[in-house]
Amino acid sequence: MGCCPSSFLTETHPEKQQNQQPPHHVHTHNHNHTQLHPPPSLTADLSATGGVPSFSEFSFSDLKAATNNFSSDFIVSESGEKAPNLVYKGRLPNRRWIAVKKFTKAAWPDPKQFVDEASGVGKLRHRRLANLIGYCCDGDERLLVAEYMPNDTLAKHLFHWENQTIEWAMRLRVAFSIAETLNYCSSEGRPLYHDLNAYRVLFDEEGDPRLSCFGLMKNSRDGKSYSTNLAYTPPEYLKNGRVTPESVIYSFGTVLLDLLSGKHIPPSHALDMIQGKANMLLMDSHLEGKFSKEEAAVVVNLASKCLQYEPRERPDTKELVTTLAPLQTKPEVPSYVMLGIPKHEEAPSTPQRPLSAMGEACSRTDLTAIHQILVATHYRDDEGTNELSFQEWTQQMRDMLEARKRGDYAFRDKDFKTAIENYSQFIDVGTMVSPTVFARRSLCYLLCDQPDPALRDAMQAQCVYPDWPTAFYMQSVALAKLDMQKDAADMLNEATALEEKRQRGGRGA
Template identity: 65%
Template sequence: MATRCCRLSLCWWPAHFKSSMFEPDDIEKGSRDGDGDGDGVGFTEFSLDELRAATEGFSPDHIVSEHGQKAPNVVYLGRFFPADRDVAIKRFNKFAWPDARQFLEEAKAVGKLRSERLANLIGCCCEGDERLLVAEFMPHQTLAKHLFHWDTHSLSWAMRIRVALYLAQALEYCSTRGRALYHDLNAYRVLFDQNGNPRLSCFGLMKNSRDGKSYSTNLAFTPPEYLRTGRVIPESVVYSFGTLLLDLLSGKHIPPSHALDLIRGKNFRTLMDSCLEGHFSNADGAELVRLASRCLQYEPRDRPIIKSLVTSLGSLEKDAEVPSYTLMGIMNGSANSKQTLKLSHLGEACARMDLAAIHEILEKVGYKDDEGLANDLSFQVWTSQIQETLNSKKHGDNAFVAKDFATAIECYTQFIDMGTMISPTVLARRSVSYLMNGMVQEALEDAMQAQVVFPDWPTAYHLQATALLSLGMDSDAHDMIKTGTRLESKRSNRN
């Protein structure tokens, strides 16, 4: 393993592909809320030639439907080689985003978001008049397809509740990170990943540009305040969420005014999708109707906040442990795996490149894993050099805890260069500090060295995975996560 990792350090792999999305074939996510937070490590500015190659010259054969109709801004399926990873590439018309700096600022801001509830933005391109966004590709199409144009069976009640809940969680996540506005929220913006989990498209998080209005031309579904002022406010997003709840209830795209008339007349049977009959309790159905009507209130101040919607919808999810692919009736993305491994908190944080969580975990663990590995100072002659070495480590630890990563790198480097003592934890902490400063290759080398010092240390493998993901080397990252997780499992069994 060590020999293989040394080969990887040459980094011959094209560094332009840096998808933050990690979907290992035989690993089960350790949590379901997906509140990963990113530092933009996985965001890349692509060249137009790279995106042209990924779409075979923007071939019409690569066009995928985003809104179910011909739109001025086209979404393509792209594939990067040799990474063999599919992406969604949105190409704006030439009149969109005339200000290149505004486009880049918006793209980078949205690119900092990282959540399992989003189809995350992983890059952009801004050359000449060209403006393109690159996001994770979701292979199981849109909510509109599964609600309005299904072929064999409609969405189950349990899956519709999950869609509503995950969508609310996505909006809450964005809101807590300063992106409360979402433009033209509709059933075409909700996508399904390889495991059938619903995700919200990141494209609607970009602030409105000159290419079109924030909402479609169908005024029946437009928030009243937008019709009055032309401005989107957080309450407008709640209104649009209410229209999506109507879609989920009815299986049709019913105008809110008509739906509210049915609700006021207690004509629920006409409102509800006949495919759902007998598959939910009256209490659960009434609660979802109540939530939809509250979201669709005319006055913005009368609508609920997203956080309360998450709470209410969470109480309706009765099959939380059933995988989405089972509820969807599709093949699991990891169906070919021989074994399912449960990620630890560190493994999960590394898999989703959540640097803040990685830092917090390593800080709490401290030097516990160094026990029995550090040099026994009782057999050494105490010298001023040893004292200086320990002081460098202490100053590095203080800086690491204070999130002063530049100082941490400097102090830990002094400790390592003195060569008096060896500490895999220092290497791990400097690796994380390098990642925080965008020095991915250096981070990988430290994690590899930590593995050499301590071959059975899961942390060394997990940190390598994070660095490899940042370099676009997803397959190698997958191997590292598997190895680290299995080592953790062995430790657990021994204890």
């Protein structure tokens, strides 16, 4: 979809970008249609921590809608066979971007255990944590919902950079930020972080480093906590398979090695270099000598302590913070400057293309004009969204179609409350799904001064038909009625772009 940026929160090693396009139509065959009910946190309830929503439960249908029905296009990382789960990007009705981690059905068989674990992580709030904002425990489904981080991972910037490598002061900032976050989590009774590595460190809109909250939960109730190469795994974990606070310190040491060298060096090899006083050979040649040798010596020494074989000989999180704090020498320089990425800019609020009749009506929030267009369009765009078997032409089916017909008469005659009642009867049966019915009911809600359900219906229309301009147009109007003008303008742009693409493809508007 055009509404999604190309980069998103990536959580584990193999990054997977699939190019398969979402289908134009979702075929439904005798499936119950689940409606979207956003949790309270979607519209309000922002905590004091920089506008982060408080932790809440999401229904599976919420997250299906946000991720375009878990489209393969929305997958942003796959963690492979050792920890089979996926991370998707998604967008909520209030336009907030999210990252959704979807576990396998067998990962957390006990729902209470999953909810308890997620709730514990959900209590944490820190400016350097990509915070957990919700979970879904719906039937067999187990999902986590976190803040969205748009500027890739430390691994990408450190190992796969295209424009410039990370400068020394920024590497020190990253190290200090991770240390601060681990210290905070430890002080809040969550000292265990599973498989800390450069893929778990993310960059937010301003380029500031954040630690993924997903590492604060295991990949399953009994699953392995490390998916990395054994050479980077804490030695005690290889013995007993248990993560301890000291194991997290060991993993922090491996991230310090990454920051020093710009490469993923096995700890044993790095320690040999350090003990052989070959510290400078450890340093990333791409820095071209632009770093303080004194500061580098401090970081090398700290990495060496973290990587000690005996867990009790490693420092605690407080020592990490106190060691790295004095090395923060450029606090006034924004992270995005140091990373060499563009400053986060608000998208333009005016449409960039000439508008169609529907676009014009939506830009003016002219509900009367939109009504005339939807009446004229009728059900032209519903072709192909349903495949019905002979057995489904039952009395129930006839009753459902009759309800839709009554809704259409009421809609045409501008009896919008009656139209809502009849369209709701049609939708609630669930044998057929109709994007046009959702769009019409959305407009009815708007004309009855109910923008929240109007927005939900417009999103449901998009779920059924992901590339349908009308679904985006109706979301734009609902957002405008909710006084979310910038989001309304963004959505209007997306609708216009889809309509143009459609016309170029030879289809009717």
